[in-house]
Amino acid sequence: MRQVIIIGSGPAGYTAAIYAARANFKPLVIASSVEAGGELMNTTEVENFPGFPEGVMGPELMQKMQEQAEKFGAEILLDDVTSVELTGPIKRVTTGNGQQFEALAVIFATGSAYRKLGLPDEDRLSGHGVSWCATCDGFFFRQKTVAIVGGGDSAMEEANFLTRFADKVYVIHRKDTLRASKIMQERAFANDKIEFLWNSAVKSINGADALTGVTLEDTVTGETRELELQGLFIAIGNDPRTNLIHGQLDLTAEGTIAVQGRSSKTSQSGVFAAGDVIDPTYRQAITAAASGTVAALDAEHFLQALPAETLAQADNT
Amino acid sequence: MSAAPAVTDASFDADVIKNSKPVLVDFWAEWCGPCRAVGPILDQLLAEHGDKLEIVKLNVDENPQTAAQYQITSIPAMKVFQNGEVVKTIIGAKPKPALEADLAAFIG
Numbered sequence: 023m024r025q026v027i028i029i030g031s032g033p034a035g036y037t038a039a040i041y042a043a044r045a046n047f048k049p050l051v052i053a054s055s056v057e058a059g060g061e062l063m064n065t066t067e068v069e070n071f072p073g074f075p076e077g078v079m080g081p082e083l084m085q086k087m088q089e090q091a092e093k094f095g096a097e098i099l100l101d102d103v104t105s106v107e108l109t110g111p112i113k114r115v116t117t118g119n120g121q122q123f124e125a126l127a128v129i130f131a132t133g134s135a136y137r138k139l140g141l142p143d144e145d146r147l148s149g150h151g152v153s154w155c156a157t158c159d160g161f162f163f164r165q166k167t168v169a170i171v172g173g174g175d176s177a178m179e180e181a182n183f184l185t186r187f188a189d190k191v192y193v194i195h196r197k198d199t200l201r202a203s204k205i206m207q208e209r210a211f212a213n214d215k216i217e218f219l220w221n222s223a224v225k226s227i228n229g230a231d232a233l234t235g236v237t238l239e240d241t242v243t244g245e246t247r248e249l250e251l252q253g254l255f256i257a258i259g260n261d262p263r264t265n266l267i268h269g270q271l272d273l274t275a276e277g278t279i280a281v282q283g284r285s286s287k288t289s290q291s292g293v294f295a296a297g298d299v300i301d302p303t304y305r306q307a308i309t310a311a312a313s314g315t316v317a318a319l320d321a322e323h324f325l326q327a328l329p330a331e332t333l334a335q336a337d338n339t
Numbered sequence: 340m341s342a343a344p345a346v347t348d349a350s351f352d353a354d355v356i357k358n359s360k361p362v363l364v365d366f367w368a369e370w371c372g373p374c375r376a377v378g379p380i381l382d383q384l385l386a387e388h389g390d391k392l393e394i395v396k397l398n399v400d401e402n403p404q405t406a407a408q409y410q411i412t413s414i415p416a417m418k419v420f421q422n423g424e425v426v427k428t429i430i431g432a433k434p435k436p437a438l439e440a441d442l443a444a445f446i447g
Binding site for chain 2: 157
């Protein structure tokens with residue numbers, strides 16, 4: 023049995039691991055098989071993480087966080103959690119390859135998953151012109167016309183990134199103002215390959231075997247029009263990943279895991295949560311990292327308050 | 340380093356199209372995070388099922404011709420070729436059990 027298991031390996035998960043490992047709890051981090059490192063693995067340059075005045079590549083930052091956690095004794099498992107049992111003093115976690123782990127405390131740092139438009143042809147044309155990863159797929163759209171849907175920082179970053187390849191990048195946004203930070207907005211406005219299509223919503227995604235375009239609806243007048251495209255990138259936000267804990271932990275109205283006050287304590291004793299999965303508002307690498315710290319410290323206090331013989335049951339194997 | 344051998348534009352016909360066994364081609368690139376994540380899983384599948392399904396890798400950066408021919412616009416893309424035809428396409432990195440389910444017809 024483990025003292026603490028951390029589920030997730032973004033900035034929240036790895037920062038929790040660094041703190042828990044330094045406190046000698048030898049945490050097991052179940053990092054996911056194909057999404058280890060979390061959302062930053064699909065970004066390029068991170069310019070706002072303190073300590074990196076020249077910027078740092080997202081994957082490199084996550085690699086360093088992992089190394090830092092391992093240095094202090096965290097164990098990293100590249101597998102996916104398929105089910106959890108959180109009631110009772112001993113928590114059970116099962117992974118994709120059928121392994122079962124027990125722990126006295128669990129920290130959920132499962133992050134969020136990209137949101138889909140919810141249109142009928144979205145999945146069918148995914149991989150045939152529709153993409154959620156500009157850094158992965160931008161390369162295939164050299165001298166093509168593409169669009170990005172969204173108005174946040176991710177959408178602006180991806181729009182700028184896509185101009186390295188595409189001749190033309192439309193930004194399709196439902197409103198006439200952006201949610202993105204000032205610096206990201208200004209960069210996009212200054213890029214002459216980017217054209218903004220304001221008050222526009224994607225009504226349908228069109229194409230037989232590959233994307234040929236989208237039908238846009240004007241959100242003010244209701245008029246529709248066709249836009250020819252070879253690529254459509256979707257960056258309309260994320261939803262907290264809570265499917266593992268439905269029915270076991272309380273959620274907020276926003277769908278995030280509910281925590282008590284400024285702590286990481288969930289509705290279940292011994293279960294803590296950190297990062298995007300509890301945060302409907304800020305969702306930054308640094309706020310997730312800070313939240314991971316809070317969870318590790320809360321878990322530490324929880325474990326230290328347990329009777330010595332209970333804690334001793336957890337031999338961390 | 341990957342256990343799965345690399346194929347190129349030049350070797351694709353001999354290694355994949357004319358192969359008598361089913362071959363899974365992993366279209367990937369160095370700069371694609373999900374590609375790097377799924378690589379070790381494909382190595383495991385190769386070790387466990389290599390007798391039934393060959394698994395090879397095609398770097399889309401270095402082999403644009405084959406990537407364009409198969410209209411790759413999203414990676415990782417995994418295509419199974421049988422008798423020179425694409426018989427299965429998997430888009431995106433997936434956990435091992437999900438890939439095993441997708442490939443059941445070839446490795447079952």
